[in-house]
Amino acid sequence: MIRRPLTATAIGLLSLTLTASPTWAQKPITNPPVSSILTWTPKQQLDRYKAIETVYDVRTIKKGDTVKPLAVAETAVDPKVTFGGKTQSVDAFMNANRITGLIAIKDGKIILEKYAFGRKPEDRWTSFSVAKSMTSILIGAAIKDRWITSLNDPVTRYIPELKGSAYDGVNLRELVSMSSGVKWNEDYTDPNSDVSRAGAADPKGGLNPLVEYMSKLPRESEPGTKFVYKTGETDMAGIVLSRALAGKTISQYASEKVWAPFGMEQDAIWMVDRAGHERGGCCMSMTLRDYGRIGLFMLGGGKIADKSVLPSGWTDEATTNQIKGPAGASYGYFWWPRQAPDYEAIGVFGQGIAIYPEDNLVIAINSAMPKASDRRQSEAKAALFSAIRKAAAD
DSSP states (O other), rough: OOOOOOHHEEEEEHHHHOOOOOSSSSOOSSSSSSOOOOOOOHHHHHHHTOOOOTTTTEEOOOOOOOOOOOOOSSSOOOOOEETTEEEEHHHHEEEEEEETEEEETTTTEEEEEEEEEEOOOTTOOOOOTTHHHHHHHHHHHHHHHHOOOOTSSBGTTTOOTTTTTTTTTTHHHHHTTTOOOOOOOTTTOOTTTTHHHHSSSSSOOOOHHHHHHTTTTOOOTTTTTTOOOOOHHHHHHHHHHHHHHTTTOOOHHHHIIHHHHHHSSSOEEEEBBTOBBBBBTTTTTEEHHHHHHHHHHHHHHEETTTTEEEEETTHHHHOOOOOOSTOOOOOSSSEEEEEETOEEEEEEETTTEEGGGTTTEEEEEEEESSSSSSSSHHHHHHHHHHHHHHHOOO
């Protein structure tokens, strides 16, 4: 397979689209509430990313009785990373880029596992938008289990409050590929942007404040014709899922379908919004090895003990481009396609799971990078992954 690095255009697009998850949506539990997650100091990042449950309300995704073993390969890799005119060891590169955990799993065995900044293997770390990709997995499972009929279902079947809004006529496929055609501003520097305002109110009268806000947005294009990154829609996808499950929480379903049967090593936690609902678009926390296990689950086609958790062809469909529109835009069902057949789950401040099917390789990373989204940070991560991938192939 020919391996091509990300082009400057692609990295620029990534930098523009990968904005941070909304700060308004979380339910703080401290008094007074913590400051915006986007404004945390470097020390607060390191302290809170691994203990997010101390500042925000969460639900638990329970592990099972058996842990899927991750054997350590006889031969490890420890490549040099060249970036920005410097060549460094992986350890030095992690320290320079505030990377707290890095794991690479080749042919089911760990070939690299490193921690920094006081992080330990048992420490969980928040995922930011990597959670979107887990929501995609659970929506696929719900279709397999017939809780959801298909991605052709209208969004209003599950959220009838959106009837008569710009979401009337939008189906689930358009929702999970962020191509609803509904106008949205994801600018985190603008306090009046949609992403800054949606869901800011506390719930009243049983209404979900996010749904209420989204119901008032105008349409700017026909559904399915334009990709716009909208974290609000990923949280709505979580609401669709929980309503389809008819009383079962998303965390319970995640435990039943993936966490317990696949053999995750530790309970995960999932941050909830102001209405007490798990956020489909953000903020699961798990150990680094369990991030790696998510990659292995996808690499294996979504099967556990040879039994498929997902509909036939779901992993291929969800991780390939579903966007009709201008060249350069590429998005699946809450997954980022790369040079086929590779794909990634990506979260701001340097979180990610990269999956390389032809190499039988998974790389997972956790970080406390200085900026939510930044071209240089994206390029640095790409250089690191490229070095590991090359070393794994040698």
